[in-house]
Amino acid sequence: MGKDDESPPNTPSHADILKDLRALRRPGLVHLRDAPPPALRWAAERRGLCAKDDEVPAGVEELLRQAVRRLGEDDDLGRAAAYTFGLVAGFRGAAAQDRRRRAAGVYGIAPETFRRGPEERVLKQLAEAVLALSREHGSGRGPRAAPDPGPPRNAPAPPETFTTTVADAPVPFVLHVSPVELLRDIDILVSSENVYLEMSKTFIPTLSGSLRSAAAIRDAAGELVEDVLANELATWVRRHHRPGLQVRPGTVVPTSSGALAGQGVHRIYHAAVAVPLRDRDGYSVAPDDIARAVRESFALARAERDEFDPPLSSICFPLLGTGRGRVPPEVSARWIAWAVHEELQRDPRWTVHLVTRNRAAAEAVADLDLGAGPTARPSP
Structure with missing residues (x-):
């Protein structure tokens, strides 16, 4: 040797x-x-x-x-x-x-x-x-304690159902520890975007970039043929006379799902919650804008539900603002939960999913005890 x-x-x-x-x-x-x-x-x-x-x-x-x-x-x-x-x-x-x-x-x-x-x-x-x-594990060779609790290679962890309580009422979620682009058979996936509705590049492994890449239409050699989500967002921006201008934080814009339709995903909702910082790199995300985005997502979903056969019935939210917006996962989850609670009171037929790639964040969400809820109620 x-x-x-x-x-x-x-x-x-x-x-x-x-x-x-x-x-x-x-x-x-x-x-x-x-x-x-x-x-x-x-x-x-x-x-x-x-x-x-x-x-x-x-x-x-x-x-x-x-x-x-x-x-x-x-x-x-x-x-x-x-x-x-x-x-x-x-x-x-x-x-x-x-x-x-x-x-x-x-x-x-x-x-x-x-x-x-x-x-x-x-x-x-x-x-x-x-x-x-x-x-972090042992001192000798050979297998040791259980490996990192993140998702196994190329395979998301099985979804877990948990129920938290808001205003003494149960709010059920299906929690996924998974890259968002691997989710299947969920009618609507919500993506976090900046207030200019400019998606991340396809090679940037953010939520926005991952969805943009996964939804793109490619030829047999894997070359990009149609940048579906970015093109449809750009069309919406032009139609609403917003090129180069911000939209109101919490605005949600629907697009088709492109290649993700093959995974049973019908719509992508783009939630503009990230406001670029003026003095340094990064974004700010206000908790009440998270709640507003949840409400607008449900309003769009109700409006579009019967355009599909069978009707839309499931929607998945990421932990909005927890990336470059630096919102703690439990804070994002609290505001999402309060807004979802209000929407399910209005219409309980929806199945609501949450997704995160980070198991530590998932555990923080699953352990939530909302009690009195967020420090301030989401504004209407």
Whole structure:
């Protein structure tokens, strides 16, 4: 056995993990089985993600997904790391230069500029995240405690039904821990947008970007043919004379579902709740605008319900404002729950879903005890 085939010591260093990440960047995930990186394999085993040789490629890939989540999927570092290693839908088998170009796009710079500086910073921070994850479980090799509670690779967790109480009345939700683009057989998916109704780019792994990519019509080679959601939103903006202008926060605009119709999704509702900050990058989201968006979504759903056969009957909300709007998940859920409570009092026939990619956020939502509700009642 050559030196390169030897297992790393029980505590590989940051430098060992960084070396493996550099070596893996060019071949990508599809070549993990050809030459499993030793330090990353050790970290995956310690994390409890693999025990046998056949499990190593999947275990290392899941380890990298967990490390990206640790960096933050809504953070530039996390997004760039996800593209660098093909952890974004549609990029798993992409060529190294294509992955680098998308990662560079997160920072708005050229690929060569990204290669000369930011890429190394991304790799170093990802190595820090891998090292931290490996230290959270046990001290020896082999499978350890249960792996990260996030959703398993390429498969969402099964939905969980929970009931919270608002104003002494039960409000049932079906809670999904899943990428929104993997949901099936829900009539209406609600997306969070900014008040200019400008969707995220298809290569940005935000809620908006993920839905835009999933709904796009593509040819047999995977090339984009029609950017359905962005095109329909742009048509609405022109029709309502709002190009370059804000809409009222809480405004909801309906579009078709494009390619998501094949998953039993009929409509996408775009809730404009994120107001760009003037003095720095990011958005502000007011809780009462979350409630307004929920009410407007139900109003649209009632108006459109009988246009479909069978009629629309289910609607799914993300935890509005919890991405770059920095609203805590439990705060978003409280305001959604109060607004949903009011709507179900009016018409109890709807099945209401919530979706989040983050299991910690899901647990915070499932444990909600609304009691007296939010600090201020949603304004009408």
